[in-house]
Amino acid sequence: MAATSELSPSKILETPINAHDSTSEPHPTPPKSPQINEPINDVVTTEKRKRDDGDGNADEDDKPSLHPLWKTSLCSYFRKHSTCSHGDTCRYAHSEEELRQRPDNTWDPTSERGKKMLKSVTGEKIAVKDGVMMTELVDEVDGDGGGEEGFASNQALSKCLVHLPMKWTSENLRTFLNEQGIPFKHAKTRKGMSIGFVTFEDEEQMKSSAKDLQGKQIGNKTLEVADVNPRSFEKKSNSNVPSSGTLGDETNDDNLVIDGSESKKKSSREVVTPLAHLSYADQLEQKKYSLMQILKKLPRNARKACPNGVSVPEWILKSREIGGLPCNLEGIIESPIVNGYRNKCEFSIGNSLEGKVTVGFSLGNFREGVTAVEEPVDCPNISTIACKYAAIFQEFLQHTELPVWNRFKNCGFWRQLTVREGRSNGNVVDAETFDGIAEVMLIVQVSTASFDNAQVDAEFKRLAQAFVTGATSHCPTLPLTALIVQDHQGISNVAPSDAPLHSLPITAGDPERDVNISAADVRIHDYISNLRFSISPTSFFQVNTLAAEKLYSLAGDWACLGPDTLLFDICCGTGAIGLTLAHRVGMVIGIEMNAAAVSDAHKNAENNGIKNCRFVCSKAEQVIGSLLKEYLDVPKEQVDVPSICGSVSDIPEDSACPDPGNGENASPCSENNNLEIENEVPKESTPENGNTPVQQFKNVVAIVDPPRAGLHPTVIKALRTHTRLRRLVYISCNPESLVANAIELCTPSPTEMERGNKDNRGWRRMSSAGLARHRAKSMPISEAFKPVKAMAVDLFPHTPHCELVMLLESNLDSQPWYIPSAVCIMKLDY
Numbered sequence: 001m002a003a004t005s006e007l008s009p010s011k012i013l014e015t016p017i018n019a020h021d022s023t024s025e026p027h028p029t030p031p032k033s034p035q036i037n038e039p040i041n042d043v044v045t046t047e048k049r050k051r052d053d054g055d056g057n058a059d060e061d062d063k064p065s066l067h068p069l070w071k072t073s074l075c076s077y078f079r080k081h082s083t084c085s086h087g088d089t090c091r092y093a094h095s096e097e098e099l100r101q102r103p104d105n106t107w108d109p110t111s112e113r114g115k116k117m118l119k120s121v122t123g124e125k126i127a128v129k130d131g132v133m134m135t136e137l138v139d140e141v142d143g144d145g146g147g148e149e150g151f152a153s154n155q156a157l158s159k160c161l162v163h164l165p166m167k168w169t170s171e172n173l174r175t176f177l178n179e180q181g182i183p184f185k186h187a188k189t190r191k192g193m194s195i196g197f198v199t200f201e202d203e204e205q206m207k208s209s210a211k212d213l214q215g216k217q218i219g220n221k222t223l224e225v226a227d228v229n230p231r232s233f234e235k236k237s238n239s240n241v242p243s244s245g246t247l248g249d250e251t252n253d254d255n256l257v258i259d260g261s262e263s264k265k266k267s268s269r270e271v272v273t274p275l276a277h278l279s280y281a282d283q284l285e286q287k288k289y290s291l292m293q294i295l296k297k298l299p300r301n302a303r304k305a306c307p308n309g310v311s312v313p314e315w316i317l318k319s320r321e322i323g324g325l326p327c328n329l330e331g332i333i334e335s336p337i338v339n340g341y342r343n344k345c346e347f348s349i350g351n352s353l354e355g356k357v358t359v360g361f362s363l364g365n366f367r368e369g370v371t372a373v374e375e376p377v378d379c380p381n382i383s384t385i386a387c388k389y390a391a392i393f394q395e396f397l398q399h400t401e402l403p404v405w406n407r408f409k410n411c412g413f414w415r416q417l418t419v420r421e422g423r424s425n426g427n428v429v430d431a432e433t434f435d436g437i438a439e440v441m442l443i444v445q446v447s448t449a450s451f452d453n454a455q456v457d458a459e460f461k462r463l464a465q466a467f468v469t470g471a472t473s474h475c476p477t478l479p480l481t482a483l484i485v486q487d488h489q490g491i492s493n494v495a496p497s498d499a500p501l502h503s504l505p506i507t508a509g510d511p512e513r514d515v516n517i518s519a520a521d522v523r524i525h526d527y528i529s530n531l532r533f534s535i536s537p538t539s540f541f542q543v544n545t546l547a548a549e550k551l552y553s554l555a556g557d558w559a560c561l562g563p564d565t566l567l568f569d570i571c572c573g574t575g576a577i578g579l580t581l582a583h584r585v586g587m588v589i590g591i592e593m594n595a596a597a598v599s600d601a602h603k604n605a606e607n608n609g610i611k612n613c614r615f616v617c618s619k620a621e622q623v624i625g626s627l628l629k630e631y632l633d634v635p636k637e638q639v640d641v642p643s644i645c646g647s648v649s650d651i652p653e654d655s656a657c658p659d660p661g662n663g664e665n666a667s668p669c670s671e672n673n674n675l676e677i678e679n680e681v682p683k684e685s686t687p688e689n690g691n692t693p694v695q696q697f698k699n700v701v702a703i704v705d706p707p708r709a710g711l712h713p714t715v716i717k718a719l720r721t722h723t724r725l726r727r728l729v730y731i732s733c734n735p736e737s738l739v740a741n742a743i744e745l746c747t748p749s750p751t752e753m754e755r756g757n758k759d760n761r762g763w764r765r766m767s768s769a770g771l772a773r774h775r776a777k778s779m780p781i782s783e784a785f786k787p788v789k790a791m792a793v794d795l796f797p798h799t800p801h802c803e804l805v806m807l808l809e810s811n812l813d814s815q816p817w818y819i820p821s822a823v824c825i826m827k828l829d830y
């Protein structure tokens with residue numbers, strides 16, 4: 001990879017990107033060098049590819065000018081024909097062995113390794129290629145009985161097995177070892193994790209068994225064997241071993257670190273900012289390439305899902321001319337700042353590989369056996385201020401009497417630190433002086449259950465004092481606006497939005513200022529497009545404010561807004577999109593399930609003097625139908641738009657629809673948010689009282705910006721089937737779910753509905769695209785959208801993530817089946 005980072009940006013941009021996939025044949029001509037912010041579609045022609053690598057005979061190491069993507073994709077021509085006229089000089093790999101890893105550490109998604117990786121990512125199981133780095137107390141390994149002596153007393157004769165099937169019990173593991181003829185003394189698994197612990201009779205048995213087990217296949221998983229070492233650092237007196245009953249029965253000798261090979265260990269920089277070793281131009285190139293690979297799934301899957309007897313839409317046919325893409329990917333908008341841009345950082349708390357209680361980033365996935373936390377050293381996306389507060393907190397934790405959360409035992413006290421920053425208007429943050437960062441909110445997540453109130457209160461006082469002293473003793477003084485404690489008992493650190501919050505006084509004993517503001521009133525502020533935004537502790541706000549400004553204005557431009565426009569801002573958070581675009585439309589309806597964010601949105605409208613917005617607090621799937629009906633289902637004579645069959649709210653919520661492919665609900669929601677419609681802004685502009693007659697909105701647009709899982713099927717169905725909604729701007733930080741949702745939105749309807757197509761069995765094993773194809777079949781007959789254009793906006797420099805924006809439009813007249821009366825009959829049929 002050294003050659004990659006040495007390449008100059010201009011070199012990269014002059015070098016063609018391989019974007020041909022297994023469906024494009026014969027060999028495509030590589031596109032003219034794509035420039036940042038220019039269309040980057042690779043045109044497929046019948047010409048042969050030109051070589052760009054001289055005679056192609058030199059060793060890879062001797063080729064500093066090689067494209068970073070050299071041999072990082074499999075040659076589709078070779079795959080199909082088992083031959084390729086370029087032979088060894090082909091820039092695409094002819095075998096899995098020849099295939100190189102991409103600079104962002106991913107593999108060609110069509111390769112075996114790529115598929116494996118994709119599977120593990122979509123199933124939320126991040127592969128442990130980084131080794132096992134468990135630094136927590138693991139003496140009580142299993143809860144499923146066995147009655148055996150724990151292995152803690154035999155650490156020297158124990159090994160940790162990684163990549164076991166998650167569901168295996170200790171009995172499964174023991175059966176497996178017996179079947180494989182592996183002798184052992186004890187064997188246990190850990191519930192909810194893919195690791196197990198095996199203790200052997202003696203060293204010789206351990207060595208030979210470890211050798212036999214290493215690399216064994218269990219299903220599609222490859223077993224890894226890691227060491228279990230006593231944590232010598234724990235032998236010293238450790239103030240983090242609690243005096244309370246929760247962890248108090250541990251002896252220091254029971255503290256273990258399970259450790260993979262040295263060579264595999266990663267730094268927090270590599271984990272958090274895996275692209276940081278590339279120049280920014282190269283990073284953008286990487287992201288475009290990855291996005292293109294994902295976007296190609298849209299026409300492929302929509303074609304597959306296209307019903308028999310219905311002609312394949314033009315956009316799918318044309319996709320071959322643009323390298324298999326669904327529409328032009330118009331480029332990628334750079335982030336205005338690339339370093340220290342994050343205004344929100346969540347720091348884990350755990351033991352470092354050296355055993356020190358550390359506030360920083362986890363080096364991997366807990367379920368896969370990685371618990372080590374390392375300081376946020378050299379992570380260029382993290383602001384200096386956030387690192388300073390992490391360091392202050394880490395120092396505090398060295399002397400606290402309360403224990404750090406233990407993920408094995410689900411007990412402990414200190415769990416997580418979140419640092420949120422607010423800028424002053426128009427300021428680009430200066431990493432050294434903190435100029436531009438006007439406010440900081442610290443949120444410390446704890447679990448107070450089973451701890452003595454008096455002790456907890458005393459610790460909170462010391463904590464507040466530590467932050468105040470740390471902030472004021474720094475030169476220049478660090479801003480500190482609020483200190484919040486979030487009390488959360490759950491297994492993972494992801495707390496529900498209604499987890500109790502308490503505000504701690506941070507006034508350094510100044511009685512004048514020593515009033516405790518209620519946590520519900522605590523906000524920090526930031527600016528987008530000159531509007532001031534209030535942000536509550538749990539409200540979503542884009543982490544890169546300056547880049548978000550570009551994202552929102554792009555979405556507004558593509559939405560074709562005007563005074564006649566009714567804009568639905570779906571998943572609106574604090575109202576950022578709707579409010580920044582409110583001056584360009586007649587009215588905004590924002591929908592958001594987080595009550596604190598909706599309250600922020602109201603405040604933000606009021607504080608910025610915006611009167612044409614209404615914010616509704618609910619899950620979008622629960623209100624989208626009734627809102628569309630309320631605003632759009634007006635008598636025919638009032639609206640100059642063909643109307644098919646009335647309201648989507650007539651469509652029952654699809655309770656039979658499975659959850660998104662990852663097994664999670666599309667929208668986790670705290671119970672108290674459901675279906676509550678909060679006060680509207682402004683009251684007098686709602687249609688019920690007639691001040692804003694609904695017929696004035698000739699143009700109806702939705703901008704959706706859902707969480708990573710994408711939109712709920714009910715929302716997709718409502719957006720697609722409402723005849724007045726013809727333009728949809730989809731913003732997503734997860735292009736996979738955008739593509740999956742777009743498959744449902746863009747696949748043509750059959751001429752008549754298939755009956756009994758609700759068999760969702762097996763959806764858990766489906767890819768998100770497969771599931772979308774399946775769902776597309778049960779979409780009521782309706783006009784499909786078509787992808788018009790797409791553009792990326794880089795909100796996350798140094799990481800593989802990127803926001804993707806896609807414009808989808810529908811054109812009712814172009815549908816051959818569109819005969820209003822006939823359609824109505826079909827709909828009734830449905």
Ligand SMILES: C[S@@+](CC[C@H](N)C(=O)[O-])C[C@H]1O[C@@H](n2cnc3c(N)ncnc32)[C@H](O)[C@@H]1O
Binds near residue numbers: 572573592621666706
């Ligand atoms: C990616 S954020 C976008 C927020 C906002 N558009 C912005 O740019 O700041 C997604 C938002 O969707 C909200 N959300 C998640 N599921 C939802 C649902 N089912 N209905 C409504 N809002 C939802 C989250 O609370 C979060 O505020």
